Amino acid sequence: MVELPFSLIVITHNEAANIAACLDSVPFAAEKLVVDSGSDDDTVAIAQAHGARVVHQDWLGFGPQRNAAAAHSRHDWILFLDADESLTPQLSAELRERLPELLNSQAAVAILRRRTSYMGAPMRWYRPMRGERLARLYHRGRARWTDARVHESLRWDGESVDFKAPFDHAHNPTLAHKHLKVLRYAELKCLDWNDKNRPVRMWQTPLVYLSAFLRDYVMRLAILDGWRGLIVSHVAAAYAVYKRIRYYEMRRNPASIEQARTVLRRHGLDR
Structure with a gap:
């Protein structure tokens, strides 16, 4: 599979149960970067076995941690996924088709749609879990995460583009x-x-x-x-x-x- 010049970044702490599926869902990223804040399970070893470069960063809070992670990226375009998230085959195909144009554009961010499973099954109607719109793919010179400790958001200058296919979120197991x-x-x-x-x-x-x-x-x-x-x-x-x-x-x-x-x-x- 042809790699595209962007970085997949995942921030982790004790995500051994999830990290492999997350990383494997983006095989066309030129770089897979895991920024870990001190896991004491097998997160780091699993991430490395699945092609990721692992960097340690003491925990700073969600917003500052994401910005610190972005600074380690080898590419300006970054896709951020949480460890319990993964691309669907549909979104993977859409990204492979549309990313070459996006990466050469002056756009700042791409908006992705997230669908969430809850209590073992997808939510069919609840809007935040059916197709939540999130800015997760961005150019780090045109966008930056807020410095909030939690419930951080991406701020950007410039245009945004939308992708139609969803990515999956395996919500809290219980x-x-x-x-x-x-x-x-x-x-x-x-x-x-x-x-x-x-x-x-x-x-x-x-x-x-x-x-x-x-x-x-x-x-x-x-x-x-x-x-x-x-x-x-x-x-x-x-x-x-x-x-x-x-x-x-x-x-x-x-x-x-x-x-x-x-x-x-x-x-x-x-x-």
Whole structure:
């Protein structure tokens, strides 16, 4: 297969179960780069066995970690995938067909569509998991990730192009995995809020749950996915509330920041 001059980059920490499928789904990338933040499983060995160059980078937060990873790329055009994501055969074919023109253009980014499996099967109606539009392929001289610790996004100057075929996201295998991620992501988000001295506004908490639940369950059509739609809407709304009550605790008891960091580190959730 002809390689194309772009880099596939994956940032990892203990992704031995996922990294091979992710890397193997992009056989036409001229470079596969894994930026690892200290895995103690077989992530690094598996990545190297599947053709990746591995670079160590201590954890900086999602946005800074992505920007640091991009600096290690041997090519200006970069495709970022998470370790639990992979290209579908349809998107692979579309990329091979359209990438030569894109790589020689003045465009800044390409928008890809992500479809997500939840509780072992694809979501059919819930919009964020059916065809979420994400900027994941970009020219590093024309785009840059925000510096947010979590929920980072790509910012760019210039034109964007859209690809039609989706890529796959193997969402958290169980709700236990999801809730552990909630603890980690909420902590990072609250630290960002704390840095910005954001007001607490605990009085909004009941309204936050209701509005977040109704947004996902009704407006984003989760209701049409049956019980799984109810569950995904509740989990999203509960996360929105937990961030706020954890932030309240953080502001009221600053010592809880280090205490939480210690317990999260003990369970491998501090990065």
